[in-house]
Amino acid sequence: MVNPLMRGVLAIVAAGLVLLPVTALAGKDDDTLVAAFQAKLPSLDRYHAPGREGFLLGLLAYDALVYRDPNTFELKPLLATAWRQVDEKTWEFDLRSGVKFHNGDPMTAEDVAYSLSYAADPVNKVFNRMTGGWIERVDVVDPLKVRVVGKQVTPLALEYLLQLPIEPKAYREAVGIQGFAEKPVGTGPYKISGGSGNDVIFTRNDDYFEGGGKSKPAIKTLVYRAIPDVNTQVAELIGGGIDWAYYIPVDQAGKLKMMPMVDVINAETFRIGFLTLDAAGLSSPDSPLKDLRVRQAIAHAIDRDALAKTLVGGASKPIASACTPSQFGCIADVTQYGYDVEKAKALMAQAGFADGFDIDIYGYRSRPVAEAIIGYLNAIGIRANLHWMQYSAVIQQRRDHKTPIVIDDFGSAGINDVGAILPFFFAESPDDQSRDPAVTAAIREAGSTADPEQRKALYAKALKRIADEAYWTPMFSMPVNYVMSKDVTVPVPADENVEFWRATWK
Numbered sequence: 001m002v003n004p005l006m007r008g009v010l011a012i013v014a015a016g017l018v019l020l021p022v023t024a025l026a027g028k029d030d031d032t033l034v035a036a037f038q039a040k041l042p043s044l045d046r047y048h049a050p051g052r053e054g055f056l057l058g059l060l061a062y063d064a065l066v067y068r069d070p071n072t073f074e075l076k077p078l079l080a081t082a083w084r085q086v087d088e089k090t091w092e093f094d095l096r097s098g099v100k101f102h103n104g105d106p107m108t109a110e111d112v113a114y115s116l117s118y119a120a121d122p123v124n125k126v127f128n129r130m131t132g133g134w135i136e137r138v139d140v141v142d143p144l145k146v147r148v149v150g151k152q153v154t155p156l157a158l159e160y161l162l163q164l165p166i167e168p169k170a171y172r173e174a175v176g177i178q179g180f181a182e183k184p185v186g187t188g189p190y191k192i193s194g195g196s197g198n199d200v201i202f203t204r205n206d207d208y209f210e211g212g213g214k215s216k217p218a219i220k221t222l223v224y225r226a227i228p229d230v231n232t233q234v235a236e237l238i239g240g241g242i243d244w245a246y247y248i249p250v251d252q253a254g255k256l257k258m259m260p261m262v263d264v265i266n267a268e269t270f271r272i273g274f275l276t277l278d279a280a281g282l283s284s285p286d287s288p289l290k291d292l293r294v295r296q297a298i299a300h301a302i303d304r305d306a307l308a309k310t311l312v313g314g315a316s317k318p319i320a321s322a323c324t325p326s327q328f329g330c331i332a333d334v335t336q337y338g339y340d341v342e343k344a345k346a347l348m349a350q351a352g353f354a355d356g357f358d359i360d361i362y363g364y365r366s367r368p369v370a371e372a373i374i375g376y377l378n379a380i381g382i383r384a385n386l387h388w389m390q391y392s393a394v395i396q397q398r399r400d401h402k403t404p405i406v407i408d409d410f411g412s413a414g415i416n417d418v419g420a421i422l423p424f425f426f427a428e429s430p431d432d433q434s435r436d437p438a439v440t441a442a443i444r445e446a447g448s449t450a451d452p453e454q455r456k457a458l459y460a461k462a463l464k465r466i467a468d469e470a471y472w473t474p475m476f477s478m479p480v481n482y483v484m485s486k487d488v489t490v491p492v493p494a495d496e497n498v499e500f501w502r503a504t505w506k
Contacts, residue, residue, distance in 0.1 A: 027240065028487055028505035031220040035500065036233045036245040038365070040226040041200055042392045044192055045181040046165045047119060047126040051391045052411055052496060053224075054127060055163070059214075059497060060202055060222070061102075062165030062186035065093050065112070066158055067213030070493030073416060075158055076213040079107065079166055079187065088153050088450065089136075091161075095144040099209050101168045102191045109146045113138040114169035116148060116161075128413075129430065130423045131160040134447075152448040155455065156419045163413055189217050189501040198226035202500075217501035219488075228390070230367075237262055243485040246498075249368060250313025253481040265482045266314040269496045270324045271411035273312070273369070275302075275473035276425065280435040282401035288357050289404055295470035297347035298405075299337035301380045302373065304475050306339075311369050314479035321463050322422065322472045329418035329446070329459035334467035344380045356381020362398070363407035364391045370407050399430045409478055414495025418459050419447055425472075426462070434471040438462075 043049045046058040058064070067078040080093040099107040118124055119132025126132060134154040139147040150157060165186060172180045184192050187209075190202035202222040208215070225242060227233045234252050236242040238259060248256065248264075257264045277295050281287045288294045304318035320337075323330035348354060361377075361384040363370040374384045384405070389397070397403050412420035426432050427443040439462050446458035466472060484490050490503040 027243065027485070031505075032223060033219050033221070033244065033488060033490075033500065033503055034223040034225055034242045036225050036227045036236065036242045038226070038228050038230070038233075038247065039391045040198060041224065042390075043181045044184045044200065045167075045177070046184075046186075047124070047167075048177075048181065050127040050395060053391075055413060056498060056500075057224075058163070058165050059188070060190045060500060061184060061188040061192050062167070063099075063188050063212070063214070064162045064164055064166065065095075066162045068159075068162050068414070068495075069213065070414065070495045070497050070499060073414075073495070075162070078162075078212040078214065079112070081211075083158075086147065089150040091148045091150075091157060092141070093146050093148070095146065096209065096212065097144055099187055100207060101171070101187055102185045102205065103168065103171055105168050105171060105185075107166060107168070107187055108143050109140045110143075111169045112146050112166050113140050114172075115166045116164055118167075119164050128163065128424065131163045134160065153450050154448065155450055156415065156417060156447070159413075159415045159417070159420070189214050190222060195224075200224040214499070215501060218504045219500075222500050222503075237483055237485070240485070243488050244483070244490055246480050246482045247365070248481040248483050249366060250311065250481065251368075253313070253483065256483055261486055262483050263486060265484075265492050266479050267482060267492045267494070268315050268477070268479045269411055269494075270327070270414055270416065271409055271478040271480070271496060272319055272324050273307075273365075273407075273409040273475045273478050274319075274322065275373070275475070276398070276403075276406045276408050276431070276433055277471060277473065278401075278404045278433045279469065279471050280433055282433060282435075283360075283404050287404055288351070288353055288359070291351045292469060293347040293351040294353065295473075296337065297344040297351070297380055298377065298382070299470050299473045300340045300344040300347070301376045301382075302473060302475060303339040303376065307369060307372060308476040311366070311372060312476050312478060314481065316476050316479055318476055319474045320467070322425070322466050322474055323418045323463065324412060324416075324421070325477065327412065327416050327418045327421070328452075329456050331460050331463055333460075334464050335470075337470070337473075341379055348380055348382075353381065356383060358383045358385065359404050360385050360387060361405040361407065362387045362389065362394045362403045364389055364394045365407070365409055373407060395431070398433070403433075411496050414493075414497050418463075419455075422459065422462060423447055426466070434466070434469070436465065436469065436471070439465050439471075 063079050065080040067076045082094045116138045120135035136149045136151045189208045193203040195201045204217045204220045233245045281290045308316040422443045427440045442458045442462040446455045
């Protein structure tokens, strides 16, 4: 029986929520952990599953050659037992023997060469093209040894490789790309055993190999449940319908801390929030965003401090540059755009938009943040029409050159180097909306030299240019609120890459 005090707390948290019926209760009684995410998985093929959710899919169902500890960031063996750099462009990997895919096929060098070559081929349009785009070719030395040859010196080669899963060549070719996406096969600690609608069911791989950076899961079944509405996630956490969720807004997390059935943990990440602006006019040749003064006005219109403190919360802080402050190569010594509404209005008038203009803006993560940003823009005459979509849909719209402004964020896949973020959004990438030759040249040169000081200087040049031209509106760092049932322990990583196979019941 709920006591009166707890009934009041429940009422506060659930106020305004629509409590949906739960399809199946989560919990340790049936050894099933149900984890909630805002985004659906558009594909179960890691190479075509975008965002952090796709990265987590890769960790659960697939393995790469190397593994990175989420807390120490140390690189450890996984499908490769050892590796060495043969020359400045070539890496050699010794493969683990006895590893089997979920369908029973043995994992060999042919599978490695096939998978990495697939990621490297631009025709295949894998989601994150920079992770494989540096590869020139993959040579099979023997059944358990490969050499990966780069197009140029690639300082982040191993960091990219840990994001490239090894998939079974024979099976994938037999069933085709679509067939594989529907019934995928990897070597990971969990098998994808089914699912329908918003649920994807992962079942423990009892034959998972020992000796690598991962381990056989303690919990038998993991359900990935897509619940786009955060209020519904909160209601399900209270009702026991789910065991775990993250990216719970600061106001909801504060209320959940009062609840006896859940734990709330706020953790820092590499993720930052920002606006991408179509400075090149890809969405429209007449876009007002082509005018530097308009982009500067947008930068001055946003109160980063208020957003960080009131809507993101935790350890969130305003940022000035297009990178995570802790990353190698990130600098804060760039052109600053303080919150100044009058200056923003003056810039708008100078650009010929004293009466403002209408524009489309796209978002997917936090509705309160999006609405606050729209309010800031409206104050200087920019009337935004919000398109709220799933992450994958927003990114596809940008890649199709249909997004003037995107309220975006990026976690750099947990890589502590600006080489993880700048090539993704600039340097003629599919998401590059500035198309600035000077920025492109600096980033590409930095990505093909091993000298740390030279890389820093080149990245600084790119970041200063990005800020001078206001190609982005950097906003804030993004710590994450993790919420989980008191019955389960899910380790909280430093890099946002949750390792559900380490979860245990209490």
